[in-house]
Amino acid sequence: MSMFLARRLVTRCFSSRPLHVCIVGSGPAGFYTADKLLKAHEGARIDIIDRLPTPYGLVRSGVAPDHPETKIAINQFSRVAQHERCAFYGNVKLGSDLSLSELRDLYHVHGLFRLYLHMVLKLTKILAFQSLGGVFSAREFVWWYNGHPDYSSLKPDLKSSDKAVILGQGNVALDVARILLRPTTELASTDIATHALSALEESSIRKVYLVGRRGPVQAALTAKELREILGIKNLHIRIKETDLSVTPADEEEMKNSRARKRIYELLSKAAAAAGTFEGDCGQRELHFVFFRQPERFLESDESKGRVSGVNLEKTILESVGSGKQIAVGTGEFEDINCSMVLKAIGYQSVPINGLPFDHKKGIVPNVRGRVVSTEPGLYVCGWLKRGPVGIIATNLYCAEETVGSISQDIEEGGVGKSEKEGSKGLMQLLEKKEVKMVDFSGWEKIDAKEKQMGIDRNKPREKLVTWEDLLAAASADS
Amino acid sequence: MLFHRLSRLGSRIVKELPRERHFSVSGMRVLQGSYSQYLQSSAVTQRQSRTFQQAFFSSNYNLCTLFSTISETEKINVIFVDKDGEEIHIKVPVGMNILEAAHENDIELEGACECSLACSTCHVIVMDTEYYNKLEEPTDEENDMLDLAFGLTETSRLGCQVIAKPELDGIRLAIPSATRNFAVDGFVPKPH
Numbered sequence: 001m002s003m004f005l006a007r008r009l010v011t012r013c014f015s016s017r018p019l020h021v022c023i024v025g026s027g028p029a030g031f032y033t034a035d036k037l038l039k040a041h042e043g044a045r046i047d048i049i050d051r052l053p054t055p056y057g058l059v060r061s062g063v064a065p066d067h068p069e070t071k072i073a074i075n076q077f078s079r080v081a082q083h084e085r086c087a088f089y090g091n092v093k094l095g096s097d098l099s100l101s102e103l104r105d106l107y108h109v110h111g112l113f114r115l116y117l118h119m120v121l122k123l124t125k126i127l128a129f130q131s132l133g134g135v136f137s138a139r140e141f142v143w144w145y146n147g148h149p150d151y152s153s154l155k156p157d158l159k160s161s162d163k164a165v166i167l168g169q170g171n172v173a174l175d176v177a178r179i180l181l182r183p184t185t186e187l188a189s190t191d192i193a194t195h196a197l198s199a200l201e202e203s204s205i206r207k208v209y210l211v212g213r214r215g216p217v218q219a220a221l222t223a224k225e226l227r228e229i230l231g232i233k234n235l236h237i238r239i240k241e242t243d244l245s246v247t248p249a250d251e252e253e254m255k256n257s258r259a260r261k262r263i264y265e266l267l268s269k270a271a272a273a274a275g276t277f278e279g280d281c282g283q284r285e286l287h288f289v290f291f292r293q294p295e296r297f298l299e300s301d302e303s304k305g306r307v308s309g310v311n312l313e314k315t316i317l318e319s320v321g322s323g324k325q326i327a328v329g330t331g332e333f334e335d336i337n338c339s340m341v342l343k344a345i346g347y348q349s350v351p352i353n354g355l356p357f358d359h360k361k362g363i364v365p366n367v368r369g370r371v372v373s374t375e376p377g378l379y380v381c382g383w384l385k386r387g388p389v390g391i392i393a394t395n396l397y398c399a400e401e402t403v404g405s406i407s408q409d410i411e412e413g414g415v416g417k418s419e420k421e422g423s424k425g426l427m428q429l430l431e432k433k434e435v436k437m438v439d440f441s442g443w444e445k446i447d448a449k450e451k452q453m454g455i456d457r458n459k460p461r462e463k464l465v466t467w468e469d470l471l472a473a474a475s476a477d478s
Numbered sequence: 479m480l481f482h483r484l485s486r487l488g489s490r491i492v493k494e495l496p497r498e499r500h501f502s503v504s505g506m507r508v509l510q511g512s513y514s515q516y517l518q519s520s521a522v523t524q525r526q527s528r529t530f531q532q533a534f535f536s537s538n539y540n541l542c543t544l545f546s547t548i549s550e551t552e553k554i555n556v557i558f559v560d561k562d563g564e565e566i567h568i569k570v571p572v573g574m575n576i577l578e579a580a581h582e583n584d585i586e587l588e589g590a591c592e593c594s595l596a597c598s599t600c601h602v603i604v605m606d607t608e609y610y611n612k613l614e615e616p617t618d619e620e621n622d623m624l625d626l627a628f629g630l631t632e633t634s635r636l637g638c639q640v641i642a643k644p645e646l647d648g649i650r651l652a653i654p655s656a657t658r659n660f661a662v663d664g665f666v667p668k669p670h
Contacts, residue, residue: 069594076590224622259625393590393599397628 019044019410020422021109024094026050027057028392029382031077032399033111034086040407046086047107047423049098052149053090053438053470054446055081059392061148064175065190066182068460073392081440087423089430090438091471097435100354104375106425108415109406111379112352112364132297133157134307138172138344145179145200147193147463149470158203160303160339165310167294168344169212170220176342177208178229181284191454191461207285209336213293213315213327215243216267217250223262229286230270236285239271243290249319256323289336291315293327297341309337347388363387369402370409377415379406442474449473554647558585559605561655570642576602576651577637587653593638595619598627600637605650607633612645629654 143151254261292312300308315327351357371378453462570579580587588599604610610633
């Protein structure tokens with residue numbers, strides 16, 4: 001999600017005037033947009049700002065520690081950040097350090113790539129019980145084990161029982177299930193935060209339930225991740241045979257999507273292989289629970305204020321046309337006991353002051369990336385533009401579209417004619433406000449320190465997990 | 479005398495401590511060393527050269543091979559057709575993968591995960607079924623990534639998994655147009 005405030009390039013022949021661009025958010029959407037903008041416009045000068053002192057957004061804080069190959073995209077991003085016409089400024093927050101109007105005064109093009117901040121809770125009843133201890137959004141849990149400085153002190157309780165329930169069956173749900181169930185010896189050599197590794201080493205969680213309101217054909221996960229979790233050593237998979245029966249509507253869905261078909265086949269094979277083997281008590285189990293939607297959380301009698309289970313309603317599927325099926329409650333209920341619930345059912349972007357926002361879709365209203373507003377020069381890319389869906393690569397195409405719109409606006413003369421200060425103005429403003437920004441070389445110091453600390457522990461890096469440590473490392477003398 | 483004994487004990491303890499630490503650290507290294515070093519060395523190699531990469535999560539271990547020293551290998555003709563329909567003719571040494579070849583010739587084909595079978599950005603469409611059939615069957619891992627590719631067709635492959643061989647001489651590969659085929663989760667781009 002990027003907003004670009006683009007000042008208009010006079011014309012390509014008169015490219016003496018630089019195009020000052022500010023991108024808010026340094027995740028994949030931000031970097032892909034910067035990359036394409038640098039290539040498309042020789043006069044483009046881009047400043048990427050981010051609230052955190054570290055760049056790369058969810059690639060650093062969302063991708064699971066045991067998925068290092070997914071983080072390779074960072075190599076391309078750092079090349080962009082090191083480009084002579086591009087600069088990264090961390091620890092600069094839109095809203096508190098800078099306002100949208102101040103950015104508008106300084107830049108021609110303004111792009112915003114902001115992240116989600118809340119889990120979408122589609123069932124309003126659950127909202128009432130949100131404050132039960134042991135109930136977290138998957139995002140909080142992921143940020144906790146990935147060492148995000150805002151969540152390093154989450155301290156989830158992994159010792160009260162052997163059961164955890166995860167609401168949702170997408171890749172995020174699989175990620176958290178995998179981190180809970182993978183042998184910790186395998187996690188010890190990843191870049192997982194040490195506080196999380198220690199907690200997981202003492203964890204008593206052995207049974208994880210992935211709860212989805214629809215069936216195996218509709219599950220939101222993807223084949224690669226499913227294959228991976230099914231292949232974990234000594235992990236027993238539990239799927240009810242009855243859940244695997246398909247209806248003609250399901251067949252239709254599978255015909256239209258080879259991905260769906262592949263996932264269904266993987267789940268069927270896993271169910272068949274598991275058979276009726278009961279196994280011993282201490283073993284690790286992953287249960288796929290289909291056709292159940294959460295009704296409410298159950299509070300523990302012994303420890304008030306803590307969750308002790310989830311009450312689920314059985315569902316059936318109903319066609320709503322165009323091949324889509326939705327879950328409908330049947331009025332039958334059952335409980336699963338647990339001491340931790342992780343909600344992995346989607347994200348919602350948070351509105352930004354000064355920008356229009358569509359609360360229903362969770363996006364900034366836009367047309368091909370151009371923000372619908374009276375002010376020109378504002379653009380979005382990424383989740384703020386499309387909603388919180390897609391993979392890292394999705395932003396590649398999203399960026400292409402947004403940069404296409406920017407280029408078009410520049411050609412047609414609709415964007416910016418006046419003098420803008422760009423970076424120089426930003427530096428002056430930040431200095432005046434005494435904002436301690438972290439530039440790319442500051443990030444490189446953090447990076448080097450983390451890698452150095454990682455060597456001692458046989459990990460690719462040992463993340464710095466507090467704001468103080470991050471800012472101290474960034475400003476240390478090399 | 480007691481003091482003397484105590485101080486000897488003390489110095490013994492002090493001498494033992496570093497040795498123990500060393501042993502446990504090196505012990506750990508023995509256990510986890512191979513996996514982690516493998517990852518780390520690969521990471522170092524990545525930084526050094528994008529042309530050499532090992533997809534360690536692929537059972538086929540497809541290599542992005544280093545070709546700077548090979549000058550006399552047989553080359554095949556490959557034609558890229560970009561989003562605007564323009565044809566780019568290049569020569570590719572046998573054994574090189576298509577993504578590598580595209581980058582060597584400044585063709586705009588993304589390779590976000592640098593040949594690790596962790597993305598689908600090097601997606602190409604083989605324009606003639608005859609050539610498509612000459613390729614090796616995609617592995618499960620490649621299929622998993624292809625499933626997520628934009629503008630997927632019956633003859634789609636990941637460029638990093640297509641290795642040049644003599645039978646592929648003259649192969650035509652289309653680079654999918656992202657904006658034309660932009661269909662993520664049912665999103666349909668608004669018409670102009």
